[in-house]
Structure formats: C-alpha cells, structure tokens
Amino acid sequence: RKKQQPHISTNTLTSVVDGLKKIYFEKIRPLEDVYKFGHFYSPLLNASDFEAKPSVLLLGQYSTGKTTFIKHLLERDYPGCHIGPEPTTDRFVVVMSGHEERRTPGNTIVVQPDKPYQGLSIFGHGFLSRFESAECSARLLDEITLVDTPGVLSGEKQRIERSYDFIGVCGWFASRCDLILLLFDPYKLDISDEFKQVISSLKGHDDKVRVVLNKADQVGQQQLMRVYGALMWSLGKVFKSPEVCRVYIGSFNAGRSINEENNPHGVELFRKEQEDLLHDLLEIPQRSCDRKVNEFVKRVRAAKIHILLMGHLRKQLPNVFGKGRAQDKVLAHLPEHFNAVRMEHHLPAGDFPDVNRFREILQTFDLASFPKLDKKMIKTVEDALAIDIPDLIKMFHNPYE
Amino acid sequence: RKKQQPHISTNTLTSVVDGLKKIYFEKIRPLEDVYKFGHFYSPLLNASDFEAKPSVLLLGQYSTGKTTFIKHLLERDYPGCHIGPEPTTDRFVVVMSGHEERRTPGNTIVVQPDKPYQGLSIFGHGFLSRFESAECSARLLDEITLVDTPGVLSGEKQRIERSYDFIGVCGWFASRCDLILLLFDPYKLDISDEFKQVISSLKGHDDKVRVVLNKADQVGQQQLMRVYGALMWSLGKVFKSPEVCRVYIGSFNAGRSINEENNPHGVELFRKEQEDLLHDLLEIPQRSCDRKVNEFVKRVRAAKIHILLMGHLRKQLPNVFGKGRAQDKVLAHLPEHFNAVRMEHHLPAGDFPDVNRFREILQTFDLASFPKLDKKMIKTVEDALAIDIPDLIKMFHNPYE
Numbered sequence: 001r002k003k004q005q006p007h008i009s010t011n012t013l014t015s016v017v018d019g020l021k022k023i024y025f026e027k028i029r030p031l032e033d034v035y036k037f038g039h040f041y042s043p044l045l046n047a048s049d050f051e052a053k054p055s056v057l058l059l060g061q062y063s064t065g066k067t068t069f070i071k072h073l074l075e076r077d078y079p080g081c082h083i084g085p086e087p088t089t090d091r092f093v094v095v096m097s098g099h100e101e102r103r104t105p106g107n108t109i110v111v112q113p114d115k116p117y118q119g120l121s122i123f124g125h126g127f128l129s130r131f132e133s134a135e136c137s138a139r140l141l142d143e144i145t146l147v148d149t150p151g152v153l154s155g156e157k158q159r160i161e162r163s164y165d166f167i168g169v170c171g172w173f174a175s176r177c178d179l180i181l182l183l184f185d186p187y188k189l190d191i192s193d194e195f196k197q198v199i200s201s202l203k204g205h206d207d208k209v210r211v212v213l214n215k216a217d218q219v220g221q222q223q224l225m226r227v228y229g230a231l232m233w234s235l236g237k238v239f240k241s242p243e244v245c246r247v248y249i250g251s252f253n254a255g256r257s258i259n260e261e262n263n264p265h266g267v268e269l270f271r272k273e274q275e276d277l278l279h280d281l282l283e284i285p286q287r288s289c290d291r292k293v294n295e296f297v298k299r300v301r302a303a304k305i306h307i308l309l310m311g312h313l314r315k316q317l318p319n320v321f322g323k324g325r326a327q328d329k330v331l332a333h334l335p336e337h338f339n340a341v342r343m344e345h346h347l348p349a350g351d352f353p354d355v356n357r358f359r360e361i362l363q364t365f366d367l368a369s370f371p372k373l374d375k376k377m378i379k380t381v382e383d384a385l386a387i388d389i390p391d392l393i394k395m396f397h398n399p400y401e
Numbered sequence: 402r403k404k405q406q407p408h409i410s411t412n413t414l415t416s417v418v419d420g421l422k423k424i425y426f427e428k429i430r431p432l433e434d435v436y437k438f439g440h441f442y443s444p445l446l447n448a449s450d451f452e453a454k455p456s457v458l459l460l461g462q463y464s465t466g467k468t469t470f471i472k473h474l475l476e477r478d479y480p481g482c483h484i485g486p487e488p489t490t491d492r493f494v495v496v497m498s499g500h501e502e503r504r505t506p507g508n509t510i511v512v513q514p515d516k517p518y519q520g521l522s523i524f525g526h527g528f529l530s531r532f533e534s535a536e537c538s539a540r541l542l543d544e545i546t547l548v549d550t551p552g553v554l555s556g557e558k559q560r561i562e563r564s565y566d567f568i569g570v571c572g573w574f575a576s577r578c579d580l581i582l583l584l585f586d587p588y589k590l591d592i593s594d595e596f597k598q599v600i601s602s603l604k605g606h607d608d609k610v611r612v613v614l615n616k617a618d619q620v621g622q623q624q625l626m627r628v629y630g631a632l633m634w635s636l637g638k639v640f641k642s643p644e645v646c647r648v649y650i651g652s653f654n655a656g657r658s659i660n661e662e663n664n665p666h667g668v669e670l671f672r673k674e675q676e677d678l679l680h681d682l683l684e685i686p687q688r689s690c691d692r693k694v695n696e697f698v699k700r701v702r703a704a705k706i707h708i709l710l711m712g713h714l715r716k717q718l719p720n721v722f723g724k725g726r727a728q729d730k731v732l733a734h735l736p737e738h739f740n741a742v743r744m745e746h747h748l749p750a751g752d753f754p755d756v757n758r759f760r761e762i763l764q765t766f767d768l769a770s771f772p773k774l775d776k777k778m779i780k781t782v783e784d785a786l787a788i789d790i791p792d793l794i795k796m797f798h799n800p801y802e
C-alpha cells in the first residue's frame with residue numbers, strides 16, 4: 001500500500017462514542033426530558049443509537065456481484081450467503097460482527113433494543129420475512145456493518161410482485177448508512193425503472209454514493225472504455241448533480257485474482273482502483289465518527305434553543321390564575337417570543353425551529369406543567385458545547401496526546 | 402491496419418455523381434421546370450449541388466487541437482493555419498483540395514456558383530469577414546472537405562462580443578456536412594453555455610456526431626478514466642438521446658508520436674482508437690454517396706407526385722372560358738383532388754405534400770399557364786425510378802461487375 005491508512009482504531013472510536021454517551025446521558029438527556037425535546041425534534045436517544053457501527057449499503061442489479069463483493073471484503077462467506085449467476089440473494093441481510101455464526105430472522109431483529117433496526121418494523125411483515133441478520137467474525141466487521149440486498153429488478157412485472165416497499169426500504173438504509181455502493185458489471189449496465197427510483201430515493205445522500213464497475217476484467221480494453229462511457233452517460237442523466245460520482249473500476253472476485261487475459265493493460269488500473277476503494281471503506285469509521293460528533297453537536301445546539309424557548313414561554317404565564325388564556329396568547333405571539341429569545345441570547349435565526357410546527361406541538365401540552373427555567377440548566381448545556389465536546393474532539397483528533 | 406478499408410474510390414464516387422447528374426439534367430430537371438417544382442419543393446439543383454465533396458465539421462473549445470487535428474490528417478499545414486495554446490483560429494476555414502495553395506476570403510467564396518457556400522451570405526458581413534477557404538493539395542482532401550472553426554467560448558462576455566450568429570453558422574454547416582467531430586481535451590472538459598447551444602443546434606444530426614477526447618496521452622491511466630468519466634457524465638446530460646455518442650480517445654498530434662510516459666498502458670488503446678477514427682473518416686465518401694443517392698430518389702419521387710398532381714389539376718380547367726373561376730374551385734377542393742390522384746396511381750398518402758402549403762404556392766400561379774400532362778413525361782420519371790437509378794446503384798455497389 002502506498003498510502004498510509006488514516007483510519008482510526010476501534011478503541012478511539014469506542015472512546016469517542018463513550019464520551020458522547022456520557023455527556024448525553026448525564027447532562028443533556030435529563031434536560032431534554034424535562035422540556036419534552038423528543039416531541040419537538042427527534043426522539044430521545046438510546047445507547048444503541050450511539051453504538052451503531054458505521055455501515056455500507058450495497059445496491060445493484062442481480063448478479064452484479066454484491067454478495068461476492070462482501071465475501072471479497074470479509075475473505076469468507078457470511079452465514080446464509082448465496083452466490084450464483086441467477087438472482088440469488090432474496091432478502092436484505094445485515095452482515096455484522098459476532099463471535100458465533102448466527103442468522104436471525106427480521107421479526108426478531110426489529111424487537112431488539114440494542115440493535116438500530118427497530119424502525120424497520122414500519123415496513124411490515126412482508127418485508128420482515130425478507131430481512132435477516134448474519135453474524136460472523138471477520139476483521140472488517142469489527143468496524144463496519146455491511147448490508148447485502150436483493151438485486152434491483154428490471155421488469156415492471158417482477159417489481160410489482162414484490163411484497164414490500166423495496167424503494168422505501170432502500171431509502172431507510174440509505175439515510176442511516178455511511179456509504180452506498182452501486183454495483184454494475186459490463187453486461188448489466190442499463191438503469192431500469194426500479195433502479196432509477198432507487199437512485200432517486202438516495203437523494204440528499206449523494207455524498208455517500210460510490211459506483212463500482214465490477215467484473216471489469218471480463219472485457220477488452222477498448223470495450224471497457226465503451227462500457228464505462230455508456231455507464232457514465234446514463235448515470236449523468238439519472239444523477240442531477242453536476243459533480244461526477246466516484247466510480248471504481250475493478251473486479252472484486254473473492255479470492256480469485258484479476259483475469260489478465262482480456263485486458264492486460266487494465267490490470268494495474270484495476271489494482272489501484274480496488275486499493276482506492278478499500279481505502280475509502282477503511283476511512284468510514286473516521287468519517288462516521290466525525291458525523292456522529294457533528295450530529296450530536298447539532299442536537300445539543302437545538303436542545304439549548306429549545307430549553308431557552310420553553311423557559312421564556314413558561315415565564316409568560318401568570319403565577320396564579322388564567323394560565324389557560326395566557327397560553328393561548330403566548331401561542332398567538334410565538335414569532336415575537338422567538339425573536340425576543342434570539343435577541344437576548346444572540347442566536348442565529350436559522351437555528352430556530354419552524355414556528356408553525358412548534359406551535360402545533362406545543363398546543364398538545366399544558367405549558368404550565370413545565371418547570372420554570374433554572375439558570376443551572378442553561379449552564380449545563382453551554383458547558384457541554386463549550387467544554388465537554390471540544391475536549392472530546394481534541395482527544396479524538398490527537399489520540400496520542 | 403487490421404480492417405479492410407471499405408471506402409470507395411474517388412472514381413466510383415465521381416461516376417455515381419456523374420450518373421445522377423446525367424439523369425437529373427437530361428430527364429428530371431426539364432420536367433421540374435415545366436411544373437415549377439422548384440417553387441413547391443426545393444430549388445432546382447445545380448451541378449455544384451451534386452459535386453460538393455463530403456465534409457467534416459470540427460467543433461470544440463479553443464486549444465483542444467482542432468487545427469492540429471487537421472494538420473494531422475493532411476500531414477501538412479493548410480494555408481493560413483495557426484496553431485497555439487491561446488485562442489488562435491479566429492474564423493471558419495473550409496479546407497479543400499486545390500492544385501495551388503490559396504486563401505480566398507468569405508465574400509468572394511459565397512458568390513462562386515461552383516461552390517456550395519452561397520447560402521452562407523445570409524449571415525452577413527460580420528460573418529463573411531470571419532470566413533475563408535484554404536486550398537491546398539493533400540490526399541484526404543481529394544475525398545473530403547474539412548471545416549476548421551474558432552474555439553467555442555466559455556465566457557458569456559466574450560460570446561456576446563462575437564459579431565455574428567456563431568450558433569447559427571454552426572447549425573448551417575452541421576446540416577450540410579457528413580460528420581461532426583466534437584473535440585475535448587483532459588483540461589478542457591467543461592461544456593460551456595455556448596457549447597451547449599452549439600450542441601443543441603446539432604439536433605437532428607445526432608447520427609453524424611462523434612466525440613474526440615484528444616491529448617489523452619497527457620494524463621495517467623487512472624486520471625484518464627476520471628476525465629473520460631466526467632466527459633461522458635456531462636455529455637449524457639447535454640445529449641437527450643439514450644444512445645451513447647461514439648467517443649474516440651487518443652492524441653492527434655500532427656507527426657509527433659504518442660507520449661508514452663504518463664500512461665504506457667494506454668498507448669495500444671490510443672492507437673486502436675485513432676485507427677477507428679481514421680476508418681470512420683474514410684467511410685465518409687461511401688456514406689456520403691449513399692446519402693446522395695437517397696436524397697436524389699426522394700426528390701425524384703416527390704417530383705413524380707408533383708407532376709401527376711399538376712397534370713390532374715390542369716385537366717380540371719375548361720378548355721375555353723372561365724378558367725379563373727375554375728382555378729378557384731380547384732383550390733377549394735384540393736384535398737379531394739389529392740385523394741383522386743392517390744387512388745388512381747396507388748401512391749402512399751405520406752408522400753404527398755402538405756395541402757395548405759401547396760395551395761398557398763399554387764395561388765401565386767395561373768394554373769392555365771401550365772401545359773397539359775403528356776403521358777411521356779410520366780414515363781420518363783417512372784423510368785428514372787425503375788431503371789436508371791437502380792442501374793446506377795448496381796454499378797456502385799459492385800464496381801467490378
């Protein structure tokens with residue numbers, strides 16, 4: 001390897017996650033709870049939300065080599081893995097680290113609070129019977145979870161026969177994973193209607209998408225250029241962004257070496273590209289860590305504003321009588337109150353929640369039931385932002401300091 | 402060269418053109434003239450319309466190597482050719498065969514009836530001062546005329562400063578040439594607004610467009626893939642068709658050999674691609690010949706229907722008085738008359754001209770001034786279609802028979 005692998009150790013990652021958890025559970029969550037932040041922003045977090053490993057989602061037409069790619073990365077089969085030229089993988093499989101080899105059916109996974117898959121239950125039984133997890137031990141799985149998927153179909157008819165919302169499920173995984181690999185091979189270049197829908201369900205996650213032109217060693221040099229050109233031509237039409245998707249050209253064939261016969265001149269390219277892709281994968285924990293910290297900071301800043309707002313609004317209520325009418329008045333003048341809080345604490349307007357949505361949710365509560373704002377609460381949140389999180393980041397960027 | 406060059410000799414081409422001219426001037430043109438076909442369809446043809454050599458239009462950003470490409474093909478400079486890294490070619494140059502080396506300014510070319518450029522006068526003096534022809538002798542020019550162009554610009558400001566309708570001129574050449582080469586180089590990939598407009602002016606001629614990724618030897622293997630991918634990505638967005646444009650990847654550097662330093666693995670590819678492109682160019686006369694015969698057959702079939710229609714309509718006029726009123730009646734019932742001719746001669750409805758346009762033009766003539774239809778006239782046209790043209794095609798497809 002030419003490049004120094006910059007990936008952080010699992011230990012560092014674990015300690016950052018532990019640090020975030022500590023700040024959250026000791027300082028932030030109690031305050032969130034007092035002012036029902038979970039109802040206004042997003043549900044209160046559980047340990048599993050912090051601990052979820054970074055994950056990689058594999059998507060592509062059937063037989064483009066998704067399962068083989070996983071085998072290639074793990075240097076082993078995962079429990080229940082099937083490889084073959086016809087459509088083989090018939091379900092979503094989360095391949096994760098485990099001491100024992102084990103397959104767990106979907107209905108069981110989604111009720112486990114220590115796994116980040118509870119949200120999948122909304123896709124119903126039709127999906128859950130097509131969902132499972134496969135645990136086994138492999139070096140890479142210590143750091144990353146891989147998501148194998150059934151091939152995207154090309155025929156309208158077959159598509160309609162799916163017993164669940166395939167596009168929806170892809171979107172669910174896409175928004176929660178750290179990298180999305182779209183696999184193509186020289187004989188499966190066309191982007192079917194279903195594939196187009198899958199790609200449009202990735203919208204907003206364009207930065208996570210990488211394309212793999214797999215089995216590139218199966219064609220000659222000139223033909224590879226044709227194939228690659230045709231792929232980029234149609235991807236350019238499907239992806240709206242002017243920035244080009246990173247495409248890796250190679251052959252990830254689980255233990256078998258690159259076929260040098262068709263295109264001896266390509267071998268070096270394929271090697272470099274495969275190396276770059278592995279490098280990209282190994283960077284995921286680092287990026288995932290950055291992302292976790294980033295998301296956490298965002299949440300704490302939102303929580304701070306929420307607490308300030310609720311404290312300010314609570315203060316508007318009279319001490320003895322007429323709280324109900326006062327609440328109505330408060331709700332009616334919400335924009336002014338938002339403004340007052342913004343001015344008093346010098347906060348950016350863009351960080352405030354949407355007034356109307358906030359009003360709608362607040363209506364369902366009795367404002368008088370919230371406690372008055374304690375100065376100490378604000379200090380806690382501000383300390384978290386000004387001291388605790390920066391300390392954590394420092395440690396994480398300079399693990400040897 | 403691996404492939405047998407299938408290009409037909411200049412002699413065959415000349416003899417096909419001569420054959421077409423003979424049929425046209427001896428048999429068809431006199432009839433066209435009698436019934437004013439030129440006013441209804443397209444102007445009567447001159448010898449220069451038959452003789453115009455097939456031509457290739459080169460388009461691309463400045464400094465992508467258009468002029469160098471021409472030098473590469475001709476293995477010599479053309480008179481007035483300038484090559485340099487800054488925007489150099491500042492005009493449209495038709496590079497054509499000539500015994501003496503000569504440059505002719507635009508205003509002079511467009512008045513020469515033996516050159517197919519009279520139509521360019523509509524672009525006015527602003528353009529004509531930026532247009533010239535360069536004659537010199539080179540093997541390839543015996544068969545093809547090349548059109549060098551000023552680089553497409555990227556800045557809005559520069560574009561506005563052009564003293565003529567650049568897009569319009571590109572469109573004019575595009576509709577009349579046999580092949581359009583779009584040149585890019587690894588450092589000039591972006592498709593500017595002007596370039597986008599140029600490309601959209603090529604609409605309807607997509608089958609003539611080829612893309613050249615020139616100077617491909619200036620970057621390494623992996624970078625070339627990035628560059629090529631980015632090019633296809635943006636071309637896919639600009640061209641509306643799902644069919645991929647043929648892209649030739651190579652370096653056409655006028656006598657200098659391919660630089661092997663950056664990408665030794667690419668050299669073989671570049672050689673093959675350059676060979677394919679030359680092959681594509683050498684096929685032009687053949688295709689141009691097919692196209693000429695095809696256009697000619699279309700014209701003769703249209704002329705036949707025109708003659709039948711005019712003869713039929715002329716017959717509706719009374720012999721002595723009231724011709725004027727009779728013409729009005731004929732014009733009012735044109736669709737019925739069209740139908741009658743169609744039924745009588747078993748002609749496809751799709752081959753008939755637009756009734757309204759036909760009526761408009763016919764109104765400007767005195768129907769009585771046309772002669773009555775002579776059976777011999779019909780026989781002449783039918784013989785041309787059934788005997789003369791097929792004989793010519795036979796000779797042309799089997800030149801040794």
Ligand SMILES: Nc1ncnc2c1ncn2[C@@H]1O[C@H](COP(=O)(O)OP(=O)(O)OP(=O)(O)O)[C@@H](O)[C@H]1O
Pocket residue numbers: 060061062063064065066067068069082083084085086087088089090149150151152214215251252253254
């Ligand atoms: N890099 C490769 N080179 C050559 N053959 C390959 C490569 N990767 C996979 N294959 C072959 O392609 C076929 C399909 O592979 P695989 O089952 O991994 O595809 P898949 O994308 O998982 O398909 P499905 O969507 O049906 O699960 C198998 O026969 C496999 O051996």
Ligand SMILES: Nc1ncnc2c1ncn2[C@@H]1O[C@H](COP(=O)(O)OP(=O)(O)OP(=O)(O)O)[C@@H](O)[C@H]1O
Pocket residue numbers: 461462463464465466467468469470483484485486487488489490491550551552553615616651652653654
């Ligand atoms: N295949 C090639 N490899 C390396 N350099 C090249 C190649 N082709 C052209 N060049 C160099 O690129 C520069 C521009 O070439 P040239 O003048 O032919 O471009 P052009 O497209 O005609 O530009 P313009 O639109 O300004 O007329 C010159 O310096 C030339 O030597």
Ligand SMILES: [Mg+2]
Pocket residue numbers: 066067068082083088089148149
């Ligand atoms: Mg599979």
Ligand SMILES: [Mg+2]
Pocket residue numbers: 467468469483484489490549550
């Ligand atoms: Mg030039």
